[in-house]
Amino acid sequence: xxxxxxxxxxxxxxxxxxxxxxxxxxxxxxxxxxxxxxxxxxxxxxxxxxxxxxxxxxxxxxxxxxxxxxxxxxxxxxxxxxxxxxxxxxxxxxxxxxxxxxxxxxxxxxxxxxxxxxxxxxxxxxxx
Amino acid sequence: xxxxxxxxxxxxxxxxxxxxxxxxxxxxxxxxxxxxxxxxxxxxxxxxxxxxxxxxxxxxxxxxxxxxxxxxxxxxxxxxxxxxxxxxxxxxxxxxxxxxxxxxxxxxxxxxxxxxxxxxxxxxxxxxxx
Numbered sequence: 001x002x003x004x005x006x007x008x009x010x011x012x013x014x015x016x017x018x019x020x021x022x023x024x025x026x027x028x029x030x031x032x033x034x035x036x037x038x039x040x041x042x043x044x045x046x047x048x049x050x051x052x053x054x055x056x057x058x059x060x061x062x063x064x065x066x067x068x069x070x071x072x073x074x075x076x077x078x079x080x081x082x083x084x085x086x087x088x089x090x091x092x093x094x095x096x097x098x099x100x101x102x103x104x105x106x107x108x109x110x111x112x113x114x115x116x117x118x119x120x121x122x123x124x125x126x127x128x
Numbered sequence: 129x130x131x132x133x134x135x136x137x138x139x140x141x142x143x144x145x146x147x148x149x150x151x152x153x154x155x156x157x158x159x160x161x162x163x164x165x166x167x168x169x170x171x172x173x174x175x176x177x178x179x180x181x182x183x184x185x186x187x188x189x190x191x192x193x194x195x196x197x198x199x200x201x202x203x204x205x206x207x208x209x210x211x212x213x214x215x216x217x218x219x220x221x222x223x224x225x226x227x228x229x230x231x232x233x234x235x236x237x238x239x240x241x242x243x244x245x246x247x248x249x250x251x252x253x254x255x256x257x258x
Contacts (some may be wrong), residue, residue, distance in 0.1 A: 052187075055186075
């Protein structure tokens with residue numbers, strides 16, 4: 001016999017106390033990435049081999065800039081949750097905490113660097 | 129301990145002699161490709177930041193991107209990205225309760241392996257000849 005009602009069981013959101021939020025985030029972001037992956041590969045494929053001024057002008061255009069920014073922001077947010085699952089599997093105690101912190105900080109640094117570079121290239125093109 | 133049939137019972141699989149099913153192999157590969165993609169994204173973000181840092185920084189990053197090192201990293205990343213994408217699509221099917229029978233999972237595993245190689249070759253053909 002169960003001593004708690006289904007409502008009470010759902011209220012605690014499981015042993016993680018955050019329910020299936022990470023799993024749902026990975027599901028939503030993976031659907032977005034299915035569309036972003038081919039688009040991003042086309043954008044990068046067209047960019048490799050351009051001269052420096054051509055490259056800056058290329059990423060100043062809306063489509064290459066938006067696809068690249070979306071891929072890196074959504075991709076690294078997906079990466080944070082993905083590495084978290086790996087870290088939870090292989091690391092314990094302090095090592096686990098350190099690994100999670102490194103993963104999150106690193107991912108946001110990558111996002112910031114990419115967004116900064118894209119923003120600067122967009123503004124340079126507008127200024128011309 | 130009076131077990132006369134000790135040698136004739138099914139044993140639990142031993143990792144050194146157990147042939148992993150293809151679904152297990154592709155599952156492990158999904159995790160490895162997802163994490164290995166960090167190399168490709170680092171190279172590309174370094175290249176983008178270098179492009180707004182100055183001509184000398186860009187020349188260095190662009191040389192690496194267009195060298196044989198860049199070719200290996202980016203081709204490997206393209207394959208890893210296609211593999212991880214196809215495996216991720218299979219996870220969406222898994223979550224909806226499909227492809228869970230052993231033969232289906234086995235077939236989907238081969239589809240992911242062959243599909244990722246074909247898509248990588250197509251990407252390279254598109255890159256060099258289009």
